[in-house]
Structure formats: structure tokens, C-alpha cells
Amino acid sequence: VVLSSTRAGVRTLTLNRPEKLNAANNDLILTLTRELQAAGADQDVRVVVIAAAGRGFCAGQDLSEVAQPGQTDFTAHLHATYNPLIRTIRTLEKPVVTAVQGVAAGAGASLALCGDVRLWAQSAAMVQVFSNIALIPDSGSTWFLPRLVGYHRAFELMALAEKVTAEEALRVGLCEHVYPDDTFAADVQAYAERLAKRPANALKLTKQALNAALSGTLDAALDEEARLQQLAGDHWEHAEGVAAFREKRPADFRR
Ligand code: LHQ
Numbered sequence: 001v002v003l004s005s006t007r008a009g010v011r012t013l014t015l016n017r018p019e020k021l022n023a024a025n026n027d028l029i030l031t032l033t034r035e036l037q038a039a040g041a042d043q044d045v046r047v048v049v050i051a052a053a054g055r056g057f058c059a060g061q062d063l064s065e066v067a068q069p070g071q072t073d074f075t076a077h078l079h080a081t082y083n084p085l086i087r088t089i090r091t092l093e094k095p096v097v098t099a100v101q102g103v104a105a106g107a108g109a110s111l112a113l114c115g116d117v118r119l120w121a122q123s124a125a126m127v128q129v130f131s132n133i134a135l136i137p138d139s140g141s142t143w144f145l146p147r148l149v150g151y152h153r154a155f156e157l158m159a160l161a162e163k164v165t166a167e168e169a170l171r172v173g174l175c176e177h178v179y180p181d182d183t184f185a186a187d188v189q190a191y192a193e194r195l196a197k198r199p200a201n202a203l204k205l206t207k208q209a210l211n212a213a214l215s216g217t218l219d220a221a222l223d224e225e226a227r228l229q230q231l232a233g234d235h236w237e238h239a240e241g242v243a244a245f246r247e248k249r250p251a252d253f254r255r
Contacts, residue, residue: 001025002035004035013035015028015052021054022053023064023108033084036089049188056104059108086110095116095195095203097191098111099184106129109127110137110139120170120178120179127162131161166178200237
């Protein structure tokens with residue numbers, strides 16, 4: 001259900017249930033979570049890409065595998081599957097790129113949004129589809145979306161389940177770049193390789209600082225910066241960056 005490959009420090013995890021637009025069943029969610037944890041622990045992996053096979057990115061919960069309405073323990077299901085997945089991505093000590101090449105719906109939209117970098121193909125789209133089946137957005141969408149587009153656009157997208165095109169996504173900040181469909185995989189790999197050449201320890205601490213800052217006060221963020229800056233400054237990467245600057249050469253952070 002999830003394919004894994006590694007090239008030039010980039011681990012690509014590909015959702016692989018294309019006939020169902022990569023709708024998420026337990027197997028897919030738990031396998032992806034395990035693969036992310038393995039990538040986090042692998043010294044050779046500097047960047048993780050979550051990609052998808054076929055014409056959809058992820059259609060959210062596989063609706064053919066949920067129990068009859070009224071008989072599902074949604075709270076337990078979220079705690080056991082989607083919530084650990086989203087937490088794993090947000091706490092992974094490496095950049096996670098979500099490469100969205102088709103429709104990202106429901107929990108699949110949440111997954112698309114929660115990457116550190118979000119790259120979309122021209123034909124990609126996001127739908128906060130939950131209200132179509134009279135559920136509420138989950139898997140982090142209620143946290144991410146209003147921070148990206150503001151409360152009101154988030155509410156409208158959630159209430160009406162309208163498709164957001166790649167053009168709008170780029171304009172409003174739901175993704176960082178949009179690439180042509182036919183070169184998408186190569187463009188994603190090239191972007192991820194650029195990221196893989198950056199200082200891994202500094203990016204790890206940057207992710208940690210940003211995550212803390214997003215849910216804290218300015219005072220707390222200033223304190224956290226001061227704490228984490230020590231960890232960055234004491235690392236060999238900092239010495240290499242400064243030496244490279246003085247010697248007027250590119251820094252080599254890949255050790
Ligand atoms: C699917 C699905 C799907 C199964 C397309 N399941 N087969 C968390 C906790 C617990 C429970 C509930 O949920 C959650 C969080 C959630 O994610 S709730 C939201 C669940 N997802 C949806 O409601 C999305 C349902 N799908 C759609 O609205 C459309 O399929 C989208 C907008 C994703 C794509 O539309 P199209 O491009 O027109 O494709 P399609 O509808 O023709 O789908 C292609 C095939 O994929 C089709 O199968 P078939 O055998 O007819 O070819 C669909 O049945 C299947 N599929 N989504 N979630």
C-alpha cells in the first residue's frame with residue numbers, strides 16, 4: 001500500500017492504492033506512519049517525500065471500510081490511526097514534502113496540508129469533503145487551514161466542500177510551488193534534493209522552533225529560539241557554514 005525508494009538522500013513514500021484514489025484504510029495509514037518513523041531513524045535519509053500513485057493524491061478515509069453509520073468509534077479510530085500519522089509528520093526531525101498530483105480530499109487534504117513543504121501538480125486539487133458526509137474536518141485540517149487562509153475562507157471551504165485549484169492554492173499559500181503535470185515527479189525530486197543539501201541539524205531545529213512558535217506566544221518563541229540557537233551554533237554544520245563563507249566557497253553540509 002506504500003512504496004518506498006531512496007535517491008540522493010531523498011526517501012519517497014508513495015501511496016499505492018491508485019484504483020481507489022489512494023483512499024486511506026488502516027493498512028495504508030499505519031504503514032505510512034511506520035515508514036515515516038523508519039525514514040526518521042535512517043541516517044541516509046535527509047528529506048522525506050510523501051507522493052501518490054495514479055490520478056488521485058488521497059481521497060481520505062476509505063468509505064468502503066468503515067462500519068455502518070452509528071456503529072463507528074470515530075474518536076478511537078482517529079486516536080489509533082490519523083492522529084499518530086499527523087503527529088509523526090509534524091515531529092519528524094527531517095523535512096517532509098507532500099507531493100500532491102491529484103485530488104486531496106478529506107483526511108487526504110489534511111495530509112497534503114501538513115507537509116513542511118507542499119508541492120502541487122497543475123491538475124491537483126484540495127476538497128474539504130467532510131461535510132458532504134456530514135462529518136467535521138479532522139486529521140489536523142481545523143488547525144492548519146485557518147492558519148493558512150484565515151477563519152472565514154476555511155469555514156467556507158469546509159462548509160461548501162468546494163474544490164481549491166492549484167492556482168488558488170498557490171495564491172493563498174496552501175502550497176509552495178505548482179509544477180506541470182508531465183514533469184511533476186522530476187520537479188519534486190529536484191526540489192527535495194536541493195533541500196537534502198541544506199544543513200540537516202539546522203532544518204530539524206528550525207522545524208522544531210516553528211512548530212512551537214505556531215502554538216505559543218512571542219515571549220515563548222524568543223526563549224525557544226535562544227535555547228535552540230545554542231544547539232545549532234554548537235553543531236559542526238555552523239562551523240562549516242562560517243568557514244565556507246570566509247573561504248568564498250559553497251558549504252558542504254552532507255557528512
Ligand atoms: C473511494 C473514495 C473513498 C472509497 C473515491 N473511499 N472509495 C476519519 C475517521 C473515520 C471515518 C471517516 O472519515 C475520516 C476522515 C475522512 O477522510 S472523511 C472523508 C472521506 N472521503 C470522502 O468522503 C471522499 C469521497 N470521494 C469523493 O468525494 C470523490 O471520489 C473525489 C472528490 C475524491 C474524487 O472524485 P472523482 O475524481 O470524480 O473520482 P470518483 O468519485 O469517480 O472515484 C474514483 C474511484 O475511487 C471510485 O471507485 P469506482 O469503483 O466507482 O471507480 C470511488 O468510489 C473510489 N473512491 N474516494 N474515500
